[in-house]
Amino acid sequence: MLCHRPTTFAATAVSLCFSAVVACGQLNDVTQTPNTENAGIQKSLEDEVGTSQGDAFQPDSSTYIIKRDPFRSIRRGRQIFQRKFTVEQGLGPRTNDGVGDLDHDGSLAAGLADSCALCHGRPRGSAGFGGNVFTRPDSRDAPHLFGLGLQEMLADEMTTALRAIRDAAIADATGAVVVDVECGENGVILDIFRGRFSRIPELDGREADETRIVDGFQFRDDRQGRNVRRGRNDVALRYSAWLRIDDAGEYTFRVAGRRAFQLAIDDTIVVDSASQDRDDRGSARGKRSRRVEETGVVALDAGMHHIVFVSLNSGPQDHVSVGFAAENASFRSIPESALFTDCTFDDRDENGSVTRGLIANGVNFGTITAHPDGTVSTADVEGVNEDLRIRPFFAEGSTISIREFVVGAFNAEMGLEAPDPMLTAAASGGSVVTPSGMVLDGGRDAIEPPPVSLPNEDSDGDGVVNEIDPAIVDHMEFYLLNYFKPGTYEMTRSAKLGQQRMEQFACTTCHVPTMTIKNDRRVADVETVFDPENGIFNGLFATAEARFVEVDDTGGTHPSLKEPGMGEFVVERIYTDFKRHDLGPAFWERNFDGTLTKAFVTEPLWGVGSTPPYGHDGRSINLREVIIRHGGEAQASTDAFLDAPAEHQEQLIAYLESLVLFPPDDTASNLNPGDETHPDFPQRGHGSINLSVLFNDPADLE
DSSP, X not given: OOEEEEOOOOSOOTTOOTTOOOOOSSBOBTTXXXXXXXXXXXXXXXXXXXXXXXXXXXXTSHHHXXXXXXXXXXXXXXXXXXXXXXXXXXXXXOGGGGOSOTTXXXXXXXXXXXSXXXXXXXXXXXXXXXXXXXXXXXXXXXXXXXXXXXXXXXXXXXXXXXXXXXXXXXXXXXXXXXXXXXXXXXXXXXXXXXXXXXXOOOOTTOOTTSOXXXXXXXXXXXXXXXXXXXXXXXXXXXXXXXXXXXXXXXXXXXXXXXXXXXXXXXXXXXXXXXXXXXXXXXXXXXXXXXXXXXXXXXXXXXXXXXXXEEOOOOSSSOEEEEEEEBTTBOOOOEEXXXXXXXXXXXXXXXXSOEXXXXXXXXXXXXXXXXXXXXXXXXXXXXXXXXXXXXXXXXXXXOBOOHHHHHHHHHHHHHOOXXXXXXXXXXHTTOEEEXXXXXXXXXXXXXXXXXXXXXXXXXXXXXXXXXXSOHHHHHHHHHHHHTOOOOEEXXXXXXXXXXXXXXXHTXXXXXXXXXXXXXSOOOSEEEEEEEOTTTOTTTSEEEEEEEOEEEEXXXXXXXXXXXXEOOOOEEEESOOOOOOEEEOXXXXXXXXXXXXXXXXXXXXXXXXXXXXXXXXXXXXXXSXXXXXXXOOGGGHHHHHHHHXXXXXXXXXXXXXXXXXXXXXXXXXXXXXXXXXXXXXXXXXXXXXXXXXXXXXSSTTSOO
């Protein structure tokens, strides 16, 4: 019998050992380089590999540790990230020893490093900002790795949403029923902005005006004309409506969570009410309704979009048709006789083609059109490849997953070859789920193969082969999935006003501040904020919060599973839309083959206060310079910034400077609050985000 119990972290750690080893940038292995301080990685590379990948019942395997001692895996991945690899362990040479056609393989120009932290090591001891790790005709910065797992999850879920819209459009255009919902007495929700149906939860006998959760949004009719309570996506909330049928055969429509009017299945249309509503800013927007007896049309002006509900079609089979004049779509043909159990969604044009808006997490990626023959037109898709796969990593958006990123970096920057069986299977068209829970499906995506795909095959023709055991890749992937998101430094009055300037200058059109993950695969979250009282060394204090559940699956034979809670998580201050944009010639980049790369993925702005120089190529010396460098699609925002008073410009920059990175080993936290009265402060007693206290065996250090 499985036993589940929630887990929380201690608010303080009064029994913490302040003599714990401090990690400093690149780390030596103390089994190779002993020292008086005993500073460095406590385990040999062989110990970190353990019994290789294994499974959840094989002790000392990477899967076992990830599943049952996850914070040890995170710490181990971090130590591997900082480890200085030796030649004997497989370090170097570069790809083909740096010889080959640079036009076709840019990794030939990569510099050789003996650890990941050589490039990604600022601030000290972190997966920090990095430097120019991949040489191009000009230069290329390595963006920081903070919050990498959040980016992977957001991009993956947004990809799923975009592809679901495409697949539904294809099914609709080819005549298939694309709405698989149990409508019946629970009605249908019409999410007008995104143009899709989803089911209303059970009403449980409550009045229709009561609060309910509908597809993740909370709707409330307070009958007082106040603002509708915001849901997780304000844009979609403003343009949502739902329709339900009660036992008397009466249909109720609501827009933005309020009752707009009611229709009875009759020979006439009964308008119960034409409400006054308010948008999320509190400004009133009148709702006009009119009755057209001949066609049974009730029109409702819902602000930005003109929404038309068409009701009561005369004939042998009465039905309700609902539509709206927005995004080139309309809703039709919901048969009343079927009590909505056979809901269909039909928005074909005169040629039978279906055009749908591509909206994911509030970001608009243009439109896609499906044709009756099953083909798809992607001419109006914006900021993403035709396959609708969002690739969040690298400036040009070229890599899907952390695992591909890790294996590629080991090879290109360190000459370490990882014959990863998971990437090999996925690159060959298979589907795998990595130990970190990422689905890599080679049938839907082009997965980057590892440099070595067969046992004892040396892709470079020199050096040690198969150096990186899959267990090392597993721990690195899990570490980066769970890596801390950036912090927030002091929010002065100027910085607070600067946050408002972000919206005023329309920076947030592309640098979207907040997004939501539906299923968070991490086991914890760390929130780091300005706290001069508790942040005893650098003014920052971090609070770790558990996001996992414990499951006793063996009756105590093995430590309990610590599984991610897979709950919803709101990602704040990320400031990206994961789209590629053309920001004009000042951002274009030369390639070795003479071409220009013109579009780049919107760089997340979290941590930007700590990461000069700026731009994907590092050519802008400060925040002001990179702001005014924006042209192309961002020209209007740049003009707004330059036209604003100097004080407003300074406020924007002050806010950006409050978005900071931090060194985890020097940042006090609820896991190690530190002790500034320590006689050796600040060399000791400065506090840290000490994951070792969360190990199954805290005394067994990495």
